[in-house]
Every structure is written in C-alpha cells, then in structure tokens.
Amino acid sequence: MMHSTRTAIARQGRLALRSRRTLSASAVLSDDDHASGGLCFALTDDQKAFQEVARSYARDVIAPAAAELDRTMAFPEEIFAEMWEMGLVNAHIPEAYGGPGLHAVDGCVIQEELAWGCSGVSTAIEANTLAQMPVILAGTEAQKKKYLGRMTEAPLKCAYGVSEAGAGSDVAAIQTKAAKQGDAWVLNGSKMWITNGGVAKTSGEGGWYFVLAVTDADASVGRKMTGFIVDADSPGITVGDKLINMGQRCSDTRPLFFEDVVVPAENVLGQEGAGFKIAMGAFDNTRPPVAAGAVGVARRATDEALAYAKERKTMGKPIAEHQALSFMLADMATGIEAARLLVHKSAAIIDTGASNTMFASMAKVFAAEHCAKVVNDAVQIFGGAGFNTEYPVEKLMRDAKIYQLYEGTSQIQKLIISRHVLGMETLDP
C-alpha cells in the first residue's frame, strides 16, 4: 500500500495557519434534523463519514500531488489504486457484484471532496462510473457479473466511448458502425475525447469500453444505434496519443480506433437499437456527480482566494476588507451553496427512483457556469500572482473550463431544460 504523507507533524506544519471555520451543514444545523420542517438538508451519518474520508484524503494526498500531476500530465496511478482500495472508486457498483452500492447523493458528496483536491483525479475516477452506468442500468445478470464484478477485484479502468471527432453534442451523427457477422458484431470507426481511453487498455488486464455504434443507418435516431461492451484487449483496437488539454491534464483522454473489432453477441447491451436511449439514460445518474465536481473546484478556488485575501494587504488593510473583493467572495460562496443544493436535489430525486433529467441538467449547467465565474474571480483576487504557476488558482481556472463542455455542453443542458420547461403550463413546484 502506498505510503501516504499523513503524519501529524507534517499536517500541523502545513496547515497551522489555516482557519477552519466552515460552511458545512453539519456545523450549522441543529441536532434535530427536522427542525427545518419537512425538508432534511443534513447528510446521513454514513454520508458524513464518506465526506470525512474523501475530504481527508483529498487534503492529505490529492491536493499536495495536484500541481505535479498537472505538470507531468501523468495518470495518477498510485492515487487511483489507493482510492480503489478505500472503496472510493466504482462506488455505484451494486453489492451483488462486489461493490459498495452507493447512491447518487453519496457519489455527489464524495466527488465534490475529491474534485476539491484535483479535478483531474476525480474525473479519472468518475470516468469509471460513467462507463459502468449503461451496464448497471441495462446489463443482463451475466454481463453485470462479468464486467462489473471484475472492477472490484483489481483497480481496472473502463471508459465510455460515444463521442467522435464529428459527433459530440450531436450523438446521432456518430459514424462508428457495427455490422452483424454470424454470431458476432464487427466494429469499425473511431472515437474521440475518451476519458480513461488509454488506461482502460494499458493498466491491467480486464479493462473495457462501452461503445456506441450505428447498427441500422436507415432507422430513426432512437433505433439506429446499439451499445456494446468491448474488451479493451480485443484485436483491432488502437489507442491514439494522449490528448494534451487545457486542464484536468492528468486525466487520460484519447482517440480510439476500431478496425474490424469482433464483439460477441452476448456483449450487446439491452438489445439491438437500444443504444441511444441507454447512452443518454446514463447521464441522469452521472450529471449530478460531475456537477458536484464543478462545485468542488469552485469551492477550492474560493478557499484559496479567501485565504489569500485575508493575508494580502493593499492600501493599509487586507484586501478581503475592500468591498469589491468581499462582494466577489460573497457571490462565489452564494453560488456554491446554490449549486450544491441543485446537485443534491437532482441526485436525491433519482435516488427515490423518479426521473430527474431536467434537474440533472439544471445542476450541471448551473454548477459549471458558476465554477467558470468563480475561478476567474479567484485569479482576479490573487492579482498578478493568480496568473502565475506558483499559485494554485491558474490550474483551477484551466481545470474548470471542461465542466461547461463534457457530460453535455451547457448549451445542450439548456436545450434539455427548455424542452422540459416548454412542456409545462406553469412552473408550480
């Protein structure tokens, strides 16, 4: 097991000057959870414990490693393996297949903490969940046993392969094809921007991809595509070079090339033609935790800006006391609270079994857009130093951008939300 740096002396030295007055609900709410009259904003004891573990690990291990991971762009293999040991990876795999079987709210609580440490790291973990979601939702017992079960035996990676160079928001325009050949399917085509695309193949035996391919080009959008589980060691799969991105640089994002890749019939998810629905259905479960990641990044940026603003002096006083900046910090904090509420609500709804699509999109777009504003303001608060790589906020600004893009662009989220809103008579809750 990796030796982590959790010694009391190191912690005291590094953190001695950091004030820890927090906004956490557990510090502010009374013991009587229903004092708020019906709604319960408090986390369960288990969720508080998950939050505590994820927060400690993010603070003690992930955050100190983040700058180096960003600089080298190396996949955080050791950290991934350690978190896998702790059960923080593959958290939504049901207990029947060896997983902890966590719910959406649990996942959001954990993701926010890990993203606070480094969103490149939290994304590498969340990518596993995104790939697994189609299998969890639509897999047969045999598929779940085979492809989810193995994820809890070794720290394997899997990836969600839908996007292509010519088809991101416009999923219906994908060109990767699957042709029936006897008892199997043959895949040809390429995917782009696939998170964990390389490590699913290279880091250990047993990694796999969820791949969406066209199986009936003449059918309607809702029937032309099929979802497949593809073993990463299948002959004919080529992993392209690591894509060098603006941020979340330690996350492994790749093009994938499929040349006559044979996929057995039993690896079809759901049934032929059900691919689009399955691929999109996954998002109702994964958009809330991704949005939670955006909240985590925004929170980290605000923490850093807050600490700096209290120390740095201009015109005879800490810059935090200049109203222009204190108002910025107020706005940053307010938006984080609001974003978290939307994230938790969207996750709580799907945990009850109800549909949460509109709320998941609201949470995603709100959290992503606010995060983009927060990191920009955080750099502003740091002044010239904020632009410099010796200070933590420029990385956060680079990391934040992707939240407005992946897991559905902000524009796609607004499309989804507007469709729901236009279908309503009024907004009566």
Next chain:
Amino acid sequence: MRKVLVGVKRVVDYAVRVRVSADKSGVELANTKMSMNPFCEIAVEEAIRLKEKGAAEEVVAVSIGPKQAQETLRSALAMGCDRAIHVQTDIRSDQGLNPLAIAQLLEKVVEKESPDLVIVGKQSIDGDHATTAPMLAELLGWSQATFAARLDVAADGASAEVERETDAGTEVVKLPLPAVISADLRLNTPRYPKLPNIMKAKKKPLEALEAADLGVDLAPTLVVTGVAPPPDRAAGVTVESVDDLVDKLKNEAAVI
C-alpha cells in the same frame, strides 16, 4: 492475546485554528469541527494491525464523553475495531474531566472487559497532559510503556517489546502483559477507513454506560481558571553586527 482495549478521545480537529471563548473560560467548542485525537488514531491502527497479524482476537474501542463521542467510536469501528463502549458524561472532556478521573473510569472498563493489552494515544491534543496512560497503569498495577514508536508482542502473548521515544533518542523496554501502552507519532500511519467498513460500522455493537454510575469521583481536582490566546508575535529586529546579535541574545532574550 484475546482482547485489546483502545481508548479514543473526541477532540477539536487538529487543523482547526482554535479560538478562546468570549468569557475566557475555555476554548470555543460551539460550531467547531471535532475529530478523533490523532494519537488515538495511531493507537487504533496499532490494535487493528495486531488483530490482522493474528496476535489479538478482538479489539474493543472505548471513549469517554458526550453523546457525540459515539461518532468517534463509529470511526474506530470503521477502521476495524470489533466493538465499542461509550462512557457517557457531559463534563467537558478537554478541561472539566481530569486525567485521573479518566484513568479511573478506564480502570472500571478494564475491570469489566479484562483486556490483555490497553493502547491509548500518548496525549490528547486538547489537554496535552500525557498522564492518563501512566496513571491507568499504576491504578491497575500493570507495566507500562509510554511514547511507543514500535510495539512487538511475543508469540506467546505473555510479553511485549516496545521502543520508546525519549528526549535523547529511543530506548527499548520489555514488559510482561497485561500492560498499558501509549502510542507516539512514529508508531504507524493510520489507515483511511474503507467505504464498505464505514457502512458496516453501524452494525457493530456499541454499548453505552453512564460515567456517574461507575463509582468514580468525577469532580475536578485540576481547575482551569482562565484560557488566553498566546500573545501576538512581536516584530523582529535586524541587527548590524554579530556583536550586536550576541549582546541581544544575552541581555534581551536571555538565552545565552
């Protein structure tokens, strides 16, 4: 060994910048993050490792404090303890409850549980007395090894070897069991509890006792009369020469 008893204490989180309460009677605890004392975490980790090595069959965690101490016990259970005992008292555990009373309460728990080994943290980061372990050992008439940096229990479970931290380095002592050990920083690096174990911790037995029922006089003999923050650090002075420096060190700072 059949059983190891581990004491854990709920204290202000090590990373919190503590503030003095308005009436200067103590540290402000309201709305302050509380966690398991770091040296208690190390004690729990050592006990779990003994069990994993096969040197102990059962690890029992005990904590003395208000009902929130049960959260700390759940953390100990999540790390791998088998059972927990909560000795309930609302007396302030950072200053109202004295080390002697704590040691006497632990003595009662030891009488009840008959462990072969007691491991506690060397000191708590609120009281910083470092006296509970030695007092407990004396009350029990057991051997003790404080500031443990290494613990090896003999295969027959009848003795242990402990490397102790001292001001001059370390010393190695051998002691018969049962004994009281206090854990120092370098004994181990505590594990993060795994998620499945956090969830299982809820189902592990947690027994609650009332401190007032255990026949121990809980009234403090050490009374805190006031708490104040350290004085603000004065600005430094640049000196012109080495002679100047020596003069100041000798006559102003009085350190040479």
